[in-house]
Amino acid sequence: MRKRCLHLLLAVVMMLPLVHVKAETTDFIPGSTAVGLANSFWETPMDITDEAAVWAMLTAPITVVKGNQKQQTVLYSQPDESSEPVADVTFDSQGVHVLETRPDGWSLVETYSSSFHDSKIRAWNQLTQGYIKTNRLQQKNVQQEYGLVVDKLTQRLYIFKDGTLYDTLAVSTGLANDRQPYNETRSGEFLLVSRVGDFVSDNVVGAMALRFNGGDFIHEVVHIKRGDTRVYEPFEEVLGERASHGCIRVQRKRTPLGTNMTWIWKNIRQQLGTRIVIWEDLPGRQIAFPDPNTPLYYNTQGGQNYHAGPTCYGVRDKFLPMAEFIYGELENDAHRHLTQCGYCYPPLRMAEIQAINDGNRGRLP
Numbered sequence: 001m002r003k004r005c006l007h008l009l010l011a012v013v014m015m016l017p018l019v020h021v022k023a024e025t026t027d028f029i030p031g032s033t034a035v036g037l038a039n040s041f042w043e044t045p046m047d048i049t050d051e052a053a054v055w056a057m058l059t060a061p062i063t064v065v066k067g068n069q070k071q072q073t074v075l076y077s078q079p080d081e082s083s084e085p086v087a088d089v090t091f092d093s094q095g096v097h098v099l100e101t102r103p104d105g106w107s108l109v110e111t112y113s114s115s116f117h118d119s120k121i122r123a124w125n126q127l128t129q130g131y132i133k134t135n136r137l138q139q140k141n142v143q144q145e146y147g148l149v150v151d152k153l154t155q156r157l158y159i160f161k162d163g164t165l166y167d168t169l170a171v172s173t174g175l176a177n178d179r180q181p182y183n184e185t186r187s188g189e190f191l192l193v194s195r196v197g198d199f200v201s202d203n204v205v206g207a208m209a210l211r212f213n214g215g216d217f218i219h220e221v222v223h224i225k226r227g228d229t230r231v232y233e234p235f236e237e238v239l240g241e242r243a244s245h246g247c248i249r250v251q252r253k254r255t256p257l258g259t260n261m262t263w264i265w266k267n268i269r270q271q272l273g274t275r276i277v278i279w280e281d282l283p284g285r286q287i288a289f290p291d292p293n294t295p296l297y298y299n300t301q302g303g304q305n306y307h308a309g310p311t312c313y314g315v316r317d318k319f320l321p322m323a324e325f326i327y328g329e330l331e332n333d334a335h336r337h338l339t340q341c342g343y344c345y346p347p348l349r350m351a352e353i354q355a356i357n358d359g360n361r362g363r364l365p
Contacts, residue, residue: 028285030187030277031097032110032127041189042097042110046279048149048158048165049288055163058147058275062189063098063109066138067091069193070214072114074121075130079106087113087128088121090214095189098137099129107134112188112280114213116246117180124176125184127280142191143274146267148218150248152185153281153360155240156345157250159259167259170251170345172221172235172243173278183245186213187280195269204235206247208265212276218248220261236342248278253343256309283363287356290347292328298338299323306330306338308346 031042039060044053065073069092074085079102089096089111100108108131113123149158150171157169174185196209196217209219221239223230232252235243239251250261268274297307299319307315310322329335330349340346347353 061139062095079131086130088115090114093191093193106131114186117182124181143271146274148276151279167257170239172249174244174246175242187278189277192274220252221249254313287353290327294327297322305341307341308344312344314343
């Protein structure tokens with residue numbers, strides 16, 4: 001068993017997101033407007049560095065539609081069930097933003113439409129306002145120990161525990177295309193509502209799945225079974241990029257803190273009712289650049305990767321301690337050949353961040 005100083009690692013890993021500087025001054029909120037709901041997901045800026053605000057949002061009550069967690073209902077264009085349906089909403093787990101509670105028994109709400117491949121409403125992940133009868137809405141309290149944030153822009157899962165950012169994992173959310181626009185992972189706020197376990201889809205297996213939105217699960221990065229062997233390589237190679245059919249694939253390799261999907265399964269599967277929020281990569285949103293003085297590490301004895309912490313499960317003990325350098329030196333001759341570690345996922349290079357930001361800025365209307 002490798003001996004590691006977890007207290008030191010915790011300090012290092014938790015500090016990394018906090019030294020980021022903002023790339024833009026604009027505050028992006030998930031909803032279309034703010035109506036004064038304290039700590040609402042829909043009205044809280046998508047800023048992972050504001051831990052207090054994110055935690056307050058993750059632990060605030062959520063408003064859902066009462067019903068079977070595997071089924072859906074619709075929002076209507078008018079406060080009338082004969083009017084046009086405009087969005088699909090999953091019962092029990094999907095949160096809605098209440099914009100107006102009317103005296104006629106209807107409420108105006110908004111949410112990202114959870115239209116799947118077989119939906120009659122072709123509103124794939126569209127932020128949509130619509131009407132639903134007020135008596136169908138229910139406010140729920142959520143679990144207070146953990147909270148999960150998935151950011152489509154960074155393709156990262158941020159795990160919050162007891163009020164602070166505990167660790168960060170690489171994920172793959174849905175990869176939509178012209179033929180399958182419904183592959184887009186639905187954004188919004190959800191609850192983990194049931195333990196699914198392992199499941200098979202086509203020829204791949206997703207392990208330790210937790211349901212959060214009908215047929216959408218959070219689970220370990222998929223693998224192919226070949227006899228007694230599990231083959232992960234083609235799917236792990238694209239972690240940190242969009243790649244799934246709508247589920248959230250989570251890394252299996254352990255971070256320096258020992259965190260991965262197995263850790264989530266062991267620690268959070270008993271905490272049904274934990275909130276998981278999915279931030280949309282709204283046009284114009286930008287990834288912050290790391291502080292140039294952020295510490296990084298590499299194995300001087302032939303190592304090919306740079307790392308987020310002084311130890312890593314991807315580096316054998318005999319190669320420790322690793323040498324420290326700073327993010328601002330990553331493009332120096334001594335470090336230019338190093339690639340990002342697939343265990344601890346240190347910050348991307350500035351050019352890679354800039355490419356993502358340029359692409360998302362280019363989506364502005």
